[in-house]
Amino acid sequence: MANLETCLICIDMQNDFCLPTSPLCVAGAMDCLPKVREATDVARARHLHMIWVIREHEPSGVDVEYTREHLFKNGLGSTVPGTKGAELVEGLEVRKGELVLVKKRFSAFLHTHLDLVLRRLGVRRVVLCGVQTPNCIRATAVDSLGHDYETLVLSDATGSKSEAVQEANLEDMRCMGIATPTVAAWAAGM
Template identity: 50%
Template sequence: MLWDQSALMIIDMQNDFVLPEAPLCIEGAAATLPRIRELLDAFRSRGLPVVHVIRHHRADGVDAEGIREGLFRQGAGFAVPGTKGAEIVDELKPLEDEFVIIKRRFSAFMQTELDFILRRMGIRRLVVCGTQWPVCIRTTIFDALALGYDVISIVDATSARSEDVAAANIRDIAAMGVSCMDVSRFLGPRS
């Protein structure tokens, strides 16, 4: 049932957000890599859609959110195409037939082709993981709900800067009807 009409969405697992020396490293993002990889392998083995959502910004930062524009002016830009930082971490590199959606704002749905692609594939349920809770994960989940998708949030495959921030966001989205579970519960008993 959980697998029917489902797609896996892996959000912002790029070097600039995951690697410890990265400009916008999210503490805890690297620790989620093994659990995200478990999900990725499960979706791949079942031939189900995988959507990698990433950020790209111009080197001058003119297309970044206002609150982050200053980083570019200070020379601390991030997710600039062609840089190592903009690449998806090695452990999660997309396969040729997997989707890569490029966004410039927090939500994976804002001004992208994501909704169109999901509807064309008949997807009704999104299994969401990645980084980070209070912005890109949360806004993507809110927009998915507003667009009528069922959402499963994989809480131990999603990171935030602190446990408190993660817990507050999990509480909020669960109160909105999002199924929040860990990888082992989602994958179920293994034979």
């Protein structure tokens, strides 16, 4: 039976954020990849809605935040459509019926149609996985909470540059009312 009120949102699991050779590599990205895959398997088995959120930027960098402009000026641009860096990391794939949403900033809600899509689908519970916890995961989680969705961040299916950064951000989100279960605890609690 489908759980139509829940949506798993996988954020920024792209080569430019996951591969160690990338200038924007999140140190914990590859460590959380097996749990991200496990979360997507659970979502598919339970017939949950799934949305893949990816970053894409113009080759000129005209749409990137000012803190990353230097990457484009130095020819190191990131997540440019059609490049290997913009692709999902190996082991993850979008399947038929799963949505892809492109964002330009940390929050998947900022200047996108995510809220409209979630409401149209009847979603009440948002579950997040991916990278990076203090930036895109946290910004999306806070905006999700602000839009009145029950919000969960999968603690072992998200990654940061260090364990200390990961734990500090998870604790801050818990203090806001955002649940941070492991993938196993989330799956068992459904």
